[in-house]
Amino acid sequence: MKVIPGIAILVISLISMDLHATSSPYCGELINVHDYIEGDKQFLKIVEQHHFTSNVESLRHGNSGTLGAELSYTLMLFPNHHRALAALGKLSLRDKVLKPTGAKYSVGCFFDRAIRFKPNDALVRMVYGDYLLKAGQTDKATEELGIAIDLEPENPTINYNLGLLYLKQKNYEQAKTYAKKAYELGFPLPGLKNQLKQAGKWDE
CATH class of the missing domain: 1.25.40.10 (Tetratricopeptide repeat domain)
Structure with missing residues (x-):
């Protein structure tokens, strides 16, 4: 069985919502980005300690800014950060917005960036x-x-x-x-x- 470290089990809810996920026509270039799985682990640790804390992942509150800003910062550096992507998606669905407060791009854009980076x-x-x-x-x-x-x-x-x-x-x-x-x-x-x-x- 293939195991990816640090990935919480993601279980699909059977309750759907009417919020539509659409990608922006332009979601930014992938410059100075790092691979969540194979990138610099020390740098990842620093980013997570300051911007992807347990409070951010559980959508309680940000560490130094809004939840959207913290998740956005993490994903701008690590586009395929699975847990941050999952948290941003949950935040979007919870708040019923495509672009959470403080986020640089919409949720659709962050998934677009992740797929372009690591298809x-x-x-x-x-x-x-x-x-x-x-x-x-x-x-x-x-x-x-x-x-x-x-x-x-x-x-x-x-x-x-x-x-x-x-x-x-x-x-x-x-x-x-x-x-x-x-x-x-x-x-x-x-x-x-x-x-x-x-x-x-x-x-x-």
Whole structure:
């Protein structure tokens, strides 16, 4: 099982929202940026200590500015910072705005930048798919999660999230297929299995 250090489990909510995620026509050049996975770990640690604290990630409050500003600063330096992308998406959905206060760009732009920087980063695609699904853009969410699973077919969290997406669409066979794969790969949460059982679509 492939494990990416420091990535919290990202579980897709089955409650969609009407907030639409759209990318700006221009989302800035990628200058002086660093890879979240393979970049300078000491520099990453410094940035996170000052701008991506536990309070920022949990959307309680910023450290030296607004939540949008803190997340924006982190993502301007590390465009594919998976946890910061996830937090920015949650902030956008919570506050029902595409460009949170203090952010340099819209949420769509930050995902655009992450994908341009690392188009084959499966977790960027997964986090984006999660955000799109919650924003009510199921077709685009399916596309991004499809890319994610093609890039990392043995990732248990991506399989689980795809299972949740297909469950939401009432495509129970596909949901069960991805659920079984996720559990075979060691995914720990029983929520998807339980919901399939409730729908009468699960067999051991």
